[in-house]
Amino acid sequence: MASSGDTHDPKGAFSEEEARRAISELALTQSPGDTSDDAVEDDAQLFPPLTAHEVKCCAFSSWYPEFSKLTFKSEIIHPLEQSFIDYLLSDGLYVPEQSKMEYHGELEDFGSSDGSDWEEQENEVEEVDLADISKEIEQHIAKLGGAVFPRMAWSAPTDASWVTTTGTLKCTLPTDIFWLLKSSDKISHDLSHESYPISGPLQAEPELVLRQWANLYPSMMFRCFVRDHKLIAISQVDVQFHKFLEEMKLEIESKIEAFFNQHISKFPLASFCFDAYVARTVDRVMVVDFEPWSHVVDSCLYEWRELIRADEFLGLRLFPEGVNPIGHFTSKYSTNRFPIEVTADAYHNSIASLIEKMQHETT
Numbered sequence: 214m215a216s217s218g219d220t221h222d223p224k225g226a227f228s229e230e231e232a233r234r235a236i237s238e239l240a241l242t243q244s245p246g247d248t249s250d251d252a253v254e255d256d257a258q259l260f261p262p263l264t265a266h267e268v269k270c271c272a273f274s275s276w277y278p279e280f281s282k283l284t285f286k287s288e289i290i291h292p293l294e295q296s297f298i299d300y301l302l303s304d305g306l307y308v309p310e311q312s313k314m315e316y317h318g319e320l321e322d323f324g325s326s327d328g329s330d331w332e333e334q335e336n337e338v339e340e341v342d343l344a345d346i347s348k349e350i351e352q353h354i355a356k357l358g359g360a361v362f363p364r365m366a367w368s369a370p371t372d373a374s375w376v377t378t379t380g381t382l383k384c385t386l387p388t389d390i391f392w393l394l395k396s397s398d399k400i401s402h403d404l405s406h407e408s409y410p411i412s413g414p415l416q417a418e419p420e421l422v423l424r425q426w427a428n429l430y431p432s433m434m435f436r437c438f439v440r441d442h443k444l445i446a447i448s449q450v451d452v453q454f455h456k457f458l459e460e461m462k463l464e465i466e467s468k469i470e471a472f473f474n475q476h477i478s479k480f481p482l483a484s485f486c487f488d489a490y491v492a493r494t495v496d497r498v499m500v501v502d503f504e505p506w507s508h509v510v511d512s513c514l515y516e517w518r519e520l521i522r523a524d525e526f527l528g529l530r531l532f533p534e535g536v537n538p539i540g541h542f543t544s545k546y547s548t549n550r551f552p553i554e555v556t557a558d559a560y561h562n563s564i565a566s567l568i569e570k571m572q573h574e575t576t
Contacts, residue, residue, distance in 0.1 A: 256508035256517045256518075257410075257508050259508060259517055259518070259521055260410075260506070260507055260508045260517075261412070262410045262411055262412035263409050263410060263411050263412065263505050263507055264411070264412055264413070265411060265412075265413055265414065265415045265416070265417075267482060267485075267505045267506075268367070268408075268409050268411055268415055268417075268505060269415070269417055270480070270481050270482050270485075270503070270505075271367060271482075271485065271503045271504055271505050272366040272367060272417060272420070273287075273289065273364065273365075273366055273367070273420065273422045273502075274289050274291060274366065274420050274422075276480070276503050277289065279479065280476070280477075280500055283476055283498075283499055283500050284499055284500050284501065285424050285425045285427060285499065285501075286357060286424075286425040287357075287422055287423060287424045287425065288353040288356065288357060288422070288423045289420055289421070289422050289423075290346070290349060290350070290353070290420065290421040290422075290423070291418065291419075291420040291421070292418050292419075292420075293346070293418070293419050293420065293421060294345070294346065296341060296342070297341075297343065297346055298404060298419055300341045300343070300395075301394055301395060301400060301401070301404060302401060302404055302405070343387070343391070346387070346421075347387040350387040350390060350421075350423065351386075351387060353423045354384070354385065354386075354387075354423065357423060357424075357425040357426075358425055358426070359385060360383055360384065360385050360425075360426035361383075361384050361385075361390075361423040361424055361425060361426055362381075362382035362383060362384060362423075362424050362426055363382065363384060363390045363393060363394060363421065363422065363423055363424075364422045364424065365394075365400055365403040365404065365419060365420060365421060365422065366403060366417065366419065366420050366422075367403050367408045367409070367504075368397075368399040368400060368402065368403040368408055369382060369399070370382065370393040370394055370396070370397030370399060370400050371397075371399065372397050372398055372399050373392075373393050373394075373396035373397035373399075373400075374393070375396075376392045376393060376396045377389065377392070377393065383426050384426075390421075390423075394421075403419075404419050408509070409505060409507055409509055410507065410509065429490060430493060431450070431451040432449075432451050432453075432455045432457075432458060433490055433491045433492070433493060434449075434450040434451060434488060434489075434490055434501070435447050435448065435449060435450060435465070435469060435488070435489050435490075435491065435529070436448045436450050436486060436487075436488050436489075436511070436512075436513045437469060437473065437477075437486065437487050437488070437489055438486055438506075438512075438515070438520050439473070439477070439480075439483075439484060439485050439486065439487070439506075440483075440484045440506065440520065440521075440523070441483055441484060442478065442483050443526075444469075444470060444473045444474075444526065445520060445523045445525075445526055445527060446515055446519075446520055446523065446526070446527040446528070446530070447465075447466060447469055447527075447528065447529040447530070448512070448513035448514040448515055448529070448530050449513065449514060449529070449530065449531045449532050450488070450513055451532070452532055452538045453532055453538045454531075454532050454533060454534045454535075454536070454538075455531075455532070456534070458531050459531060461495060462529055462531060464495050465491055465495060465529060466528055466529040468491060468495055468498050469489055469491065469498060469529070470526075472489065472498040472500075476500075477500060480503065482505070482506070484506035485503060485504065485505055485506050486503070486504040486505070486506065486510050487500055487501075487502065487503045487504070488500070488501040488502045488503075488504075489501065513530075514530045514531075514532060515527070515530060
């Protein structure tokens with residue numbers, strides 16, 4: 214991939230960045246009307262497939278060394294044993310037994326009306342020895358203060374928070390982590406390199422990341438969009454109105470801009486997204502994650518077309534007063550990747566309530 218400092222080839226060949234921009238501009242001019250449904254369906258046309266380099270740059274182990282002082286303390290377990298990877302990718306429910314996990318057949322089999330299926334499965338129990346990685350995880354949890362939230366190279370198991378007693382990603386034991394990772398489709402996609410559309414093969418070894426747990430305010434999480442080395446937009450991530458944010462808007466915007474110019478502008482890609490957490494006192498900004506410039510990344514309160522067309526900084530967009538957050542959530546987020554890990558609670562509670570309501574209305 215051409216570096217950020219590459220210029221146009223004098224022989225007439227386009228640099229990779231120029232080619233990507235040309236494809237996006239062409240898609241914009243040829244796309245149909247900008248109704249909300251059309252915009253969602255056509256977002257993919259605005260983006261060429263990502264390169265392996267772009268995706269690798271957003272892997273946690275790629276950016277953490279450079280930005281470790283600007284984010285939550287974390288430990289990376291890498292490489293992972295193949296038996297552990299196979300365990301995470303395999304079907305079925307695993308029940309913890311000290312350092313080993315017993316396989317008891319596929320989850321859907323538990324709905325059987327009689328015990329015949331279960332009896333057959335008990336005769337086929339397989340054990341996966343996770344003693345080594347359990348010990349390593351325990352050491353890292355202790356080092357990080359006794360509580361962590363897990364993720365892999367690109368994704369966190371936010372779609373599996375329902376398996377925990379707290380409904381969060383907070384883990385204090387290796388088995389907590391195993392349950393989350395094993396129950397998450399996002400983690401399966403991460404391990405299978407299916408999180409992003411890629412133009413070619415991706416050679417990257419899986420990694421398990423343990424991040425120090427912190428009780429954060431979802432209202433202070435912001436997604437930031439960088440195009441051609443310039444910060445072009447900032448969006449509130451939490452989909453509900455907060456009056457105090459309106460009063461702090463200019464200060465938050467200024468802090469994130471300064472944070473980008475001083476630190477995040479060093480990121481190796483020309484166009485990308487990053488998630489920032491701003492302390493309630495607005496005296497500190499931290500980076501939470503990086504994602505590539507792609508339609509599969511949630512554009513939050515913006516439409517991707519706005520971000521591609523923008524000629525100048527669009528500023529910080531906040532969730533407006535008087536808007537139903539459930540309606541916004543279902544129309545926009547149902548076709549996007551789930552938002553960042555630390556705000557999983559708010560989003561899962563919203564979608565769970567919606568599903569329950571829909572089921573009630575259809576019965």
